[in-house]
Amino acid sequence: GVARDITERKIAERELARREEQYRVLTETMKDVVWVLDIESSKFRYVSPSVYALRGYTSEEVVALPVDHAMTPEDRAALKALTLDRVAEFESGSLAADHFYVDQFPQPCKDGSVVWTEVVSNYYINPDNQRLELRGVTRDITERRQAEVALRQARDTLEQRVEERTRDLTRVNAELAAAMQVKDEFLSVMSHELRTPLNAILIMSQVMLEGVRGSLNERQLRAMQTITESGQHLLAMINDILDITSVQAGTVVLDRALHEVDALCAPLIDRLRAEAATRSQSIDYVCPSEPLYLWADGRRFGQIVRHLLENAMKFTPDGGQISLFVQPDLDRRVLSVRIEDNGIGIAHDAIERIFQPFTQADSALSRQFGGSGIGLTLVRHLVELHGGTITAESAGMPGSGSRFTVQLPWQAPPVGSPHGAILAAGAVHGPHVVLIADDNPSAQRVMGDALRAAGYEVLAALDGIEAVATARLRPPDLILMDMQMPRCDGATAIRRLRQLPACAATPIVAMSSVVVPNDRALCLDAGADDYLAKPISADTVVDVVARHLAPGRSLIDAASGADARPS
Structure with missing residues (x-):
């Protein structure tokens, strides 16, 4: 006989057996199901024991059953068609050998329930018999799937609620806009209706004061003066309401011209000083000696200054001090109009609020000092229409006073240019x-x-x-x-x-x-x-x-x- 050394072969066989045992232990102990499917017979050639925990079938039961048994009746036709397409793709040679498919679909269990699975699979040719096989790993994703469904349902519910809220907000906004329009129209109509008889009252009171209908005794004179002053105050409030309504509706158009600032401010100061004197208040007026010219709506500029001065007078106690400073800033090209007082001051948290319509810094102030709460709102709008800004400052303590600063676009005329020429040109045209x-x-x-x-x-x-x-x-x-x-x-x-x-x-x-x-x-x-x-x-x-x-x-x-x- 012939003796041969088969040591290396025995070593290789033992190593192969050792590795096969490792793989067997691994597949039998892992939670995921490892399987091999013969494509021609449509039957599993191997299924790891963990299939029992997944579907309630033993490995032997699954191997004995056709592959259809691993599919729900609703998915069988689609999965079979998908398998045929993939087999054709593999046999065409267009896929790499390490190409894996990842699918998710439900699988029926022995107790009639359904488990959702994720399947990772790969086609290959079995080297032992040259048959086409599909090998893969199946994992239980039921909990993940349920979480995804719950999340999707929650998202759909949230989107539905957001859509409903959006519709509600749109409807409410439309209703508010309609209500605001009705309110504005009502204020406009009522203001006009009130102003017509009020004008007649003021005219008649003025006629009586001038003695056109005969002289008045002292008591009658005081009564007519009270009627006139109250009527003028009411007329000013009505005009403010009309103005704020027009401004908010965007219908106010400025009538711009070139004005000398002092010519606008001085008469206003003289008029208000007489009123301030009745409360022992003093009004200081500081303006450069050189004439300042401003391209603005003269009447609206006067409204701005008047409202700010009257606001300062209202909240300054008897004997208090109010100051008006007018100063150009050549570098920033703005005209600064500053009103200061030593009145009750403004709380820090109320400064932003005072420019809102129908609002005062403190509701108690409305009862104590009166007022409609629209004066500063109107001032802000008129300043912004001129392209300017307004700010308010106060130390926030009682008696600390307040400071309002208006800054309007301004440009100094060329050196040596006659003011008359500027005024004549600006009064008609103005800068673009x-x-x-x-x-x-x-x-x-x-x-x-x-x-x-x-x-x-x-x-x-x-x-x-x-x-x-x-x-x-x-x-x-x-x-x-x-x-x-x-x-x-x-x-x-x-x-x-x-x-x-x-x-x-x-x-x-x-x-x-x-x-x-x-x-x-x-x-x-x-x-x-x-x-x-x-x-x-x-x-x-x-x-x-x-x-x-x-x-x-x-x-x-x-x-x-x-x-x-x-x-």
């Missing part, structure tokens, strides 16, 4: 107003400085929403519109602006940083009148604005002898 809508503060500042230097008045907005709101409050003569802005882009803003009667024909120059062939056409289609591609020099901006507002010139040019432009 340019609104710059750009979300880049640096670009805004450069363009704004160049336009102001050319004599234009500049308004600014950081996005389309602000641009529309600003134009609604203060219709500009021209709008420079950046087309790429957050919240509301330029195209949307232009369409909204064109819906405003005051801006329907206002020149709008689109400024765009988008470099595409049809960008200009898109901007013009959106409603713009002209187009500038960024980057844009300050000189170009001034030239384009001047071209669109030609043949008009700025106020300073007009004052220097340039051709006047039509208003």
